[in-house]
Amino acid sequence: MPLSIRWRLTIGIAAAIIVTLIVILVTLRLALGGILEGDLDDDLSRDTGLVSAHVALLGSLEDRDKVQELVDGLSVGGPGAGFIVVIRDSEGEALASAAGIPAGSLGLTQAEIETVLRGKTLSRTVTIGEDERIRVRTSRLSIGREVAGIVQVGEDAELTSHPLDRLQTVLLAEGIGGVFLALIIGYWLARGAVRPLQRVIDVAAEIEASDLSRRIGARSSPAEVQALAETFDAMLERLDAAFQQQRNFVLDMSHELRTPLTALRGNIDVLLMDEALDAETRSHLERMSAEVGRMIRLASNLLYLAHAETGRIPDSRPVELDVLCLEVYRQMKDLRPDIRFRLGHEDQVTVQGDRDLLKQAVLNLVDNSLKYTPAGGGVTLSLYHDAGQARIEVKDTGPGISPEQIPLIFKRFYRAGGDRRTTGGAGIGLAISDWIARAHGGEIQVSSELGKGSTFTVVLPVDGHTAI
Numbered sequence: 482m483p484l485s486i487r488w489r490l491t492i493g494i495a496a497a498i499i500v501t502l503i504v505i506l507v508t509l510r511l512a513l514g515g516i517l518e519g520d521l522d523d524d525l526s527r528d529t530g531l532v533s534a535h536v537a538l539l540g541s542l543e544d545r546d547k548v549q550e551l552v553d554g555l556s557v558g559g560p561g562a563g564f565i566v567v568i569r570d571s572e573g574e575a576l577a578s579a580a581g582i583p584a585g586s587l588g589l590t591q592a593e594i595e596t597v598l599r600g601k602t603l604s605r606t607v608t609i610g611e612d613e614r615i616r617v618r619t620s621r622l623s624i625g626r627e628v629a630g631i632v633q634v635g636e637d638a639e640l641t642s643h644p645l646d647r648l649q650t651v652l653l654a655e656g657i658g659g660v661f662l663a664l665i666i667g668y669w670l671a672r673g674a675v676r677p678l679q680r681v682i683d684v685a686a687e688i689e690a691s692d693l694s695r696r697i698g699a700r701s702s703p704a705e706v707q708a709l710a711e712t713f714d715a716m717l718e719r720l721d722a723a724f725q726q727q728r729n730f731v732l733d734m735s736h737e738l739r740t741p742l743t744a745l746r747g748n749i750d751v752l753l754m755d756e757a758l759d760a761e762t763r764s765h766l767e768r769m770s771a772e773v774g775r776m777i778r779l780a781s782n783l784l785y786l787a788h789a790e791t792g793r794i795p796d797s798r799p800v801e802l803d804v805l806c807l808e809v810y811r812q813m814k815d816l817r818p819d820i821r822f823r824l825g826h827e828d829q830v831t832v833q834g835d836r837d838l839l840k841q842a843v844l845n846l847v848d849n850s851l852k853y854t855p856a857g858g859g860v861t862l863s864l865y866h867d868a869g870q871a872r873i874e875v876k877d878t879g880p881g882i883s884p885e886q887i888p889l890i891f892k893r894f895y896r897a898g899g900d901r902r903t904t905g906g907a908g909i910g911l912a913i914s915d916w917i918a919r920a921h922g923g924e925i926q927v928s929s930e931l932g933k934g935s936t937f938t939v940v941l942p943v944d945g946h947t948a949i
């Protein structure tokens with residue numbers, strides 16, 4: 482799953498703080514380190530001056546004991562504690578060194594000795610023992626105008642790194658705290674920034690094709706979200722208009738189709754009344770009547786589909802279902818002469834509802850059974866009245882429907898077989914029948930077994946009122 486904007490912002494803020502902190506730390510270390518080292522070197526320069534003054538008082542470095550005495554007197558503490566002194570002759574040989582400092586540890590190469598004797602000063606940091614870091618300044622020692630030897634003065638180098646280490650610890654601790662704080666504040670801020678967007682998502686998710694009149698609005702939201710909402714609303718406006726146009730078109734077309742088709746079937750039926758018709762003409766006319774009937778049912782389904790979308794409220798008048806079933810039977814009985822279509826159990830039931838719609842619901846079920854049942858099969862239309870319910874049952878010995886497909890067949894434009902050429906149909910019959918049953922407070926039940934057949938039952942309440 483992609484990371485939400487909220488987390489991206491939060492992590493981004495935290496990362497920016499961490500990088501800033503690292504940059505500050507490194508810069509501080511470099512700048513402060515340089516300054517502190519400079520200060521220490523200044524101290525060492527002063528110390529060197531002091532030692533030189535004392536050696537000058539001695540007059541010469543001949544007497545080693547005196548030199549050692551001087552060094553002991555001047556050296557304070559020892560390694561790690563402060564100021565240490567080593568005095569060497571002009572060959573670099575140690576004449577005296579502070580207690581605890583092995584003279585070799587501050588040893589000089591021949592090149593260094595020559596450099597120092599030429600008057601240059603060397604400053605470097607050496608490690609004594611385990612981890613005693615000492616900053617050592619090595620310079621020439623003169624008595625009067627004579628070069629007498631070399632003096633090395635050292636001070637604890639930790640003096641420069643200690644403050645830096647402490648500063649680093651404090652900055653790190655504050656930094657970690659800062660990052661946590663930034664995470665919390667960042668998350669909170671980001672949540673606030675994203676909340677109006679979430680509202681847009683929620684409203685958009687609630688908008689359905691059947692109700693495109695809703696708008697998002699989002700007036701008091703941030704400018705970007707408002708722009709998004711306005712764009713979305715404009716799109717909804719266009720969609721709504723397009724859907725409206727399409728609905729009106731379907732309404733007009735289905736209406737326009739139904740009227741002449743009904744007249745056509747009426748005329749065919751009149752022709753069929755002629756007793757003198759030869760068998761072949763009669764068969765042709767009957768087939769024509771059946772096909773026209775199918776087209777009328779399709780046009781009606783389209784009309785009712787548009788009605789369902791506009792939220793049409795069905796009539797509520799008494800409908801005698803037994804008469805209705807008989808009409809359906811008569812209308813459909815010649816559709817498939819190759820299968821046995823018959824009326825089964827017939828109770829007398831009257832429900833409140835819309836006659837045209839209820840008839841269409843049953844016609845669609847019978848039409849399907851007749852359409853999908855292979856030659857030689859059977860379809861039975863029955864009507865039961867029990868427990869305050871009317872049950873119109875259409876049972877066939879067709880191919881059956883698999884359990885996975887049963888919830889899908891009521892969806893608009895869903896066709897289980899998917900092959901339009903073999904059976905014909907638009908995949909809206911069951912969706913319309915289902916809408917009609919539910920608009921009357923009822924439902925359609927299906928039981929089916931693959932290879933054996935299906936039973937579709939329209940269940941309607943008989944307590945005298947519709948659910949709408």
Ligand code: ADP
Binds near residue numbers: 849891895912
């Ligand atoms: P159509 O019949 O136009 O395809 P419907 O909405 O009436 O559309 O039916 C949807 C699908 O349900 C059909 O394509 C078919 O696969 C399946 N179906 C409906 N009734 C039956 C039936 N009696 N026997 C087998 N399958 C059926």
